[in-house]
Amino acid sequence: MGAKTTTDFNTFRRAAGRLVDVRSPGEYQQGHWPGAINIPLFSDEQRAEVGTTYKQQGRHQAVELGLELVGPALASLARALKEAAADDPALRIYCWRGGMRSNSMAWLATQVDLKPQxxxxxxxxxxxxxxxxCSRxxxxxxxxxxxxxxxxxxLLALANRNVAVVDLExxxxxxxxxxGGLGLPDQxxxxxxxxxxxxALEQHRHAGAQEIWMEAESAQVGRCRIPRDLFQQMQAAEVLEIQRSTEERVAQLVAVYGHQGGQQLADATQRISRRLGPQRTQxxxxxIASQDWATACRAMLDYYDRCYDHELEQAEERRSIDLTGLDPEQSADQLLRDQLISPLPEPLDGIHL
Known part of the structure; x- marks a missing residue:
């Protein structure tokens, strides 16, 4: 397959070139290096077939089957690699273990004058x-x-002012x-x-951040779980509590959720009916049925406020500031002016929250 192209992790991470994940679409969907595109050597079905052959008949028969499956697709795979490289011949390719799939694609890339690692x-x-x-x-x-x-x-307004922010939500x-999931893409x-x-964390570390701001969250954000070690650090972190009037908070919730549609809001309300209690749920x-979004929000705020206040009591270090009457841009300026939050030492280009 030509010259050795295997690269250690740190060198690979620093190298130039488009990231290409050559695992099956299902593997890619489960999780991939952010920014990588998927050019699968095998479809999900083909990968399963090769895996079954390997277990039942051995490596030699699995390799032969793999060659049979890939052979007709070589030209289209080569074109996809060329398109991925665009004007830069460098490519960074990975599969699950750095074995035959990535090395085969790297060999193919060299046949069309690309420079893979x-x-x-x-x-x-x-x-x-x-x-x-996660544990550092x-x-x-x-x-x-x-x-x-x-x-x-x-937080987004602060990020635009060069503050190190990670938007967990x-x-x-x-x-x-x-x-929380209404009107948003799949998680x-x-x-x-x-x-x-x-x-996102690593980007801020590389930029020299002395503080990284996140929203105070529970361990679970919808179906996504914050890593345990990181969440433990969050539980011990200083909390800056933002206070606003009930009227402003209701207006904010109506602006976010009022256009989602009554049935979706009703379904979400039913999901927490046991915690809301029968009277508040009704x-x-x-x-919601009468499209009185403000009243619907007020009916649920008491429950959410009690939950939040209970969690806030666990904070070891807490400061508060009332930002009633200020929009997000004005609020961000106020926090920076009061030196409650510090920006990064240098501007961060291409920030990805």
Missing amino acids: VLEGGYKTYRRWVLEQ PWPVKLLGGRTGSGKTDL GLAHHRGSSF PTTEHYENRLVE RALEA
């Missing part, structure tokens, strides 16, 4: 690195506040409550959430 140990090595990063110490600080305080909008495609798997989260459902 293969990740030694494959995606398995990348995942090991991700989990190691991070300068985490939390932005807290009751439901409807506009914490996410404020944005990465999870979920706002963190029973209603990633927890595995891929971990990958995205660590890449009041919320009647308000």
